[in-house]
Amino acid sequence: xxxxxxxxxxxxxxxxxxxxxxxxxxxxxxxxxxxxxxxxxxxxxxxxxxxxxxxxxxxxxxxxxxxxxxxxxxxxxxxxxxxxxxxxxxxxxxxxxxxxxxxxxxxxxxxxxxxxxxxxxxxxxxxxxxxxxxxxxxxxxxxxxxxxxxxxxxxxxxxxxxxxxxxxxxxxxxxxxxxxxxx
Numbered sequence: 001x002x003x004x005x006x007x008x009x010x011x012x013x014x015x016x017x018x019x020x021x022x023x024x025x026x027x028x029x030x031x032x033x034x035x036x037x038x039x040x041x042x043x044x045x046x047x048x049x050x051x052x053x054x055x056x057x058x059x060x061x062x063x064x065x066x067x068x069x070x071x072x073x074x075x076x077x078x079x080x081x082x083x084x085x086x087x088x089x090x091x092x093x094x095x096x097x098x099x100x101x102x103x104x105x106x107x108x109x110x111x112x113x114x115x116x117x118x119x120x121x122x123x124x125x126x127x128x129x130x131x132x133x134x135x136x137x138x139x140x141x142x143x144x145x146x147x148x149x150x151x152x153x154x155x156x157x158x159x160x161x162x163x164x165x166x167x168x169x170x171x172x173x174x175x176x177x178x179x180x181x182x183x
Contacts, residue, residue, distance in 0.1 A: 009078030011042050017072040018050055024064040025162050028104040031065060035096025038087060046080035048073045053092035055180075056164035062086055094180045106146040111168065111179040143179045145170035153177075 018040060019032025031037060031052065039051040050069055054062055070082040094112045097105070102112050142153045150172035157167040158181075165178045 009042060009046055010076065011040075014042055014048055014073055014076050014079060015040050017076050018048075018069055021065065021068045021072050024061045024068070026105065026108065026110065028108045029097075029101045031069070033098050033101030033104065034092075035098065035101075036065075036092060038090075042079075046078050048079055048082045050082065050084045052084060052086050053090070053096070054086050054088070055092050056162070057088060058163050060162070094182070105180075109146050109177050110165065111143040111146050111177060143168055145173060145175065146177055147175045148173040 015037075019030060019037055021031050023029050023031055023034060023036075026034075034055060036052050036055065037050065038053045039049075041049045043049070050073070052065065052069070054065075066084045066086075069084050073079055073082045097112050105112050140155055142151045144151055145153055145168075148170060150170055152171040153168050154171065155166060156169040156176060160166045160178050160181075164181055166181050167176055168179050169176050
């Protein structure tokens with residue numbers, strides 16, 4: 001068997017195929033838009049190694065995402081195998097969502113946090129999950145309504161349709177909507 005070289009395998013096509021995999025719980029966005037693709041390497045033999053950051057430590061969709069990533073990367077000519085690894089360090093945070101992903105989420109009726117999530121910092125300078133949230137935390141802070149852009153919103157329920165989302169309510173347009181939970 002002849003090893004696959006970069007001239008035979010378009011690594012950009014592999015990355016695009018992986019990043020274009022739709023999130024199974026949020027169909028209008030891809031795992032690339034969500035910033036879930038942490039690392040992607042292709043060996044000389046054509047084996048693709050993908051490291052993904054799940055959006056939530058208990059994400060029930062990881063098996064589906066893995067299956068879809070394997071299928072998408074396998075369609076690229078020259079790929080001989082795909083290995084997917086989920087990692088939690090660094091943790092995924094909503095500030096990894098790109099501008100297109102934020103707009104698509106808004107159109108779908110889901111509000112991501114407005115800015116970066118500020119977590120604790122480890123001694124090595126890496127981001128870590130905050131251990132405690134005070135009363136002024138982002139958890140209870142108003143979110144911009146994806147329907148009317150009002151910030152006159154409240155958290156209606158800590159429990160949404162998936163572990164990574166909660167339910168909010170807009171007092172201005174009287175619409176419920178979902179939002180990503182802050183870390």
